[in-house]
Amino acid sequence: xxxxxxxxxxxxxxxxxxxxxxxxxxxxxxxxxxxxxxxxxxxxxxxxxxxxxxxxxxxxxxxxxxxxxxxxxxxxxxxxxxxxxxxxxxxxxxxxxxxxxxxxxxxxxxxxxxxxxxxxxxxxxxxxxxxxxxxxxxxxxxxxxxxxxxxxxxxxxxxxxxxxxxxxxxxxxxxxxxxxxxxxxxxxxxxxxxxxxxxxxxxxxxxxxxxxxxxxxxxxxxxxxxxxxxxxxxxxxxxxxxxxxxxxxxxxxxxxxxxxxxxxxxxxxxxxxxxxxxxxxxxxxxxxxxxxxxxxxxxxxxxxxxxxxxxxxxxxxxxxxxxxxxxxxxxxxxxxxxxxxxxxxxxxxxxxxxxxxxxxxxxxxxxxxxxxxxxxxxxxxxxxxxxxxxxxxxxxxxx
Ligand SMILES: Cc1ncc(COP(=O)(O)O)c(C=O)c1O
Numbered sequence: 114x115x116x117x118x119x120x121x122x123x124x125x126x127x128x129x130x131x132x133x134x135x136x137x138x139x140x141x142x143x144x145x146x147x148x149x150x151x152x153x154x155x156x157x158x159x160x161x162x163x164x165x166x167x168x169x170x171x172x173x174x175x176x177x178x179x180x181x182x183x184x185x186x187x188x189x190x191x192x193x194x195x196x197x198x199x200x201x202x203x204x205x206x207x208x209x210x211x212x213x214x215x216x217x218x219x220x221x222x223x224x225x226x227x228x229x230x231x232x233x234x235x236x237x238x239x240x241x242x243x244x245x246x247x248x249x250x251x252x253x254x255x256x257x258x259x260x261x262x263x264x265x266x267x268x269x270x271x272x273x274x275x276x277x278x279x280x281x282x283x284x285x286x287x288x289x290x291x292x293x294x295x296x297x298x299x300x301x302x303x304x305x306x307x308x309x310x311x312x313x314x315x316x317x318x319x320x321x322x323x324x325x326x327x328x329x330x331x332x333x334x335x336x337x338x339x340x341x342x343x344x345x346x347x348x349x350x351x352x353x354x355x356x357x358x359x360x361x362x363x364x365x366x367x368x369x370x371x372x373x374x375x376x377x378x379x380x381x382x383x384x385x386x387x388x389x390x391x392x393x394x395x396x397x398x399x400x401x402x403x404x405x406x407x408x409x410x411x412x413x414x415x416x417x418x419x420x421x422x423x424x425x426x427x428x429x430x431x432x433x434x435x436x437x438x439x440x441x442x443x444x445x446x447x448x449x450x451x452x453x454x455x456x457x458x459x460x461x462x463x464x465x466x467x468x469x470x471x472x473x474x475x476x477x478x479x480x481x482x483x484x485x486x487x488x489x490x491x492x493x494x495x496x497x498x499x500x501x502x503x504x505x506x507x508x509x510x511x512x
Contacts, residue, residue, distance in 0.1 A: 127444060128498050134447030135309035138384060138489040139373070146372035158336070158365040159348075165371040166319070168378055169304075172287070173296030175321035177328035180371060181335050184283040184305030185212040186364035187320035190331040191279045191301040192220050192251065201250040206236040207454045208475040209255045213281045214455050222250065223465070226456060228472040232409050233257070234422070237474070238266035245274050252278050256285035256295060258408060258451070259311065259417030264290050264298050271299075279303065283318075284419035286311050287381055291413050296321040306370070309488075311384060311419050312377040314370035335364040387489035388418035391496055395421055395485065398500045404429045404507050406481075418487060420451055423503070425481040432510035434481055441483075444502040449484040 150161060162180050170178035181187050197203060201222040205214045206229050214224040227244050230237040234257045241252070252271050254262045262280075271278045280295065282288070283305035288295040296302045301324070306317030320331050333339070338361025345351030366374075377384070392410075399405045406424035410416050425434055432440070434450070441448045454475035456467035469476050485499055 126498075126501060128446070131445045132447055132486055132491075132495055132498060134449050134484070134486050136488050136490050137308055137313040138377075138380075140376070140380070142376040142379075143373045146376055147369055150368050150372045153368075156369055157367045159368045161368040161375065162366045162371040165366070165374045165378070168375065169319055170321060172378060172381070173294040173302075173321055175294075175297045175302070176323045177321065177325065178296075179320045179328060179331045179335060180366035180374075181318045181320060181331075181364040182316055182366055182370070183212075183307070183364075184281065184303045184318040185216060186335065186362065187303035187318040187331075188212065188253070188279060188281060189216040189219050189362070190320055190334055190364065191303060191322075191327070192216055192222070193334055194301070194327040194330045195251055195277055195279075197222050197250045200248060202246060202248040203250060204236075204241065204244055204252040205455075206253075206255050207456050207472045208234050208257065208452055208478065209281065209455065210283070210452060211455060211458065211460075212283070213253055213255055214461065217253075223248075224455075224461070225249070226461075226465075226467070226472060228474045229257075229478070230263075231474045231478070233260055233262070234478055235260065235262035236267065238263050238270065241267065241270050242274075245270075245276070249274070249276060252276055253281055254278060254299070255281040255283075256288060256417075258420035258422050259284045259286075259288055260409065261285060261288050261290035261295055261414045261416075268299065277301075283307070283310065285417045287385055287415070288417040289415040295417075297323070300324065301327055306374060306377075309419075311388065311417050312374065312381055314366070314373040314377070317366055317370045317374060334359060334361040337361040337363065384489045385417065388487055389416070391487055391491055392416070392418045392421050394496050395423070395487075395500065399423060399503065402504070402507055404511050405503070421485045421487040422451055423483050423485055424478065425483065427481050429512055430507070430510050431512055432506070434483060437506060437510075438483060440506045441502055444498075444505075446499055446502050447486055450479070450482055451484045452479065452482075454479050 199221040203217040207226040217224040278299035280302040306314040338359030
């Protein structure tokens with residue numbers, strides 16, 4: 114490899130400040146609502162959380178929504194509602210964040226990993242059936258980057274085996290699949306409102322479902338397993354008396370977080386439009402380069418564009434993915450990698466005796482994936498800078 118200095122190439126147009134990888138988009142409306150909550154004397158789960166639940170449910174066309182403190186909590190509650198326990202298996206795509214599989218471990222069940230589709234990076238329906246055994250209790254589907262997975266195929270297989278489906282929609286708000294809102298498609302859907310997500314409450318999550326039993330169980334288990342409307346016990350209309358019905362969890366959302374959520378939800382179409390416009394600009398620029406593979410955006414879905422995962426055609430480049438990210442850092446552009454497939458992490462590798470090539474698509478995708486900055490607050494100049502830096506690096510290192 115020729116020793117070329119990307120930094121030199123980029124120096125002519127180096128950013129004055131570092132462009133962070135992700136920044137939440139907070140307006141005065143969110144700030145005012147949080148301040149109102151702080152003045153109200155009621156900080157934890159209360160009327161604002163309940164309002165956020167009902168507005169979110171309406172938005173995604175789900176009969177029930179349970180607000181919690183993370184998508185991880187939402188997925189754990191979903192598995193609990195299904196009664197998943199020891200000796201059970203739950204199918205999980207291997208190309209995801211640890212939360213998707215760790216909740217299975219919380220239930221003392223076993224995550225059974227499935228490789229992903231090479232184009233979408235979502236669970237490959239063609240590989241699903243061969244992983245179903247008599248112990249399988251549920252299938253978790255992840256919508257990577259905000260691109261909905263092939264739900265028709267997945268639901269057909271699930272229904273043939275009478276298996277419930279949980280969607281990990283941590284990346285997929287708002288998104289649609291064949292005209293249906295994600296959140297209203299399968300048995301239960303978990304959303305994340307973590308700081309980098311498309312709707313952010315700092316930390317937060319939501320479980321949506323059309324099943325009233327699941328919703329009731331999840332609300333109860335999210336607050337210590339105590340009898341319904343436990344959150345009202347300090348209010349005038351509530352009562353000091355409560356009963357613990359199960360050993361539950363402490364997963365409830367605070368009204369401070371819900372204050373953010375209410376306004377993020379109201380602005381969610383604008384936030385999506387801005388993300389979509391940035392993604393379109395990236396794709397227009399990068400699809401000119403055979404050294405780069407742009408993310409798919411099929412017509413039958415509405416992509417939430419939480420992440421823009423660019424894939425390097427490494428055989429056409431004299432630079433590794435890690436060095437590429439280093440060059441971006443030198444150009445003062447933040448980048449990340451989504452995801453380190455779960456079978457490469459020591460816990461999953463050693464617990465389930467997994468080797469890198471057990472999931473070849475996930476392994477190869479990981480080695481060439483770079484997530485670029487993508488958030489509504491980016492200016493057109495920020496987007497130009499990212500495109501310029503990527504094109505300079507590719508020009509410098511293309512074979
Ligand atoms: C695919 C996926 N699932 C679940 C989560 C967990 O979300 P939370 O932090 O809200 O628990 C994340 C977080 O980044 C994620 O990327």
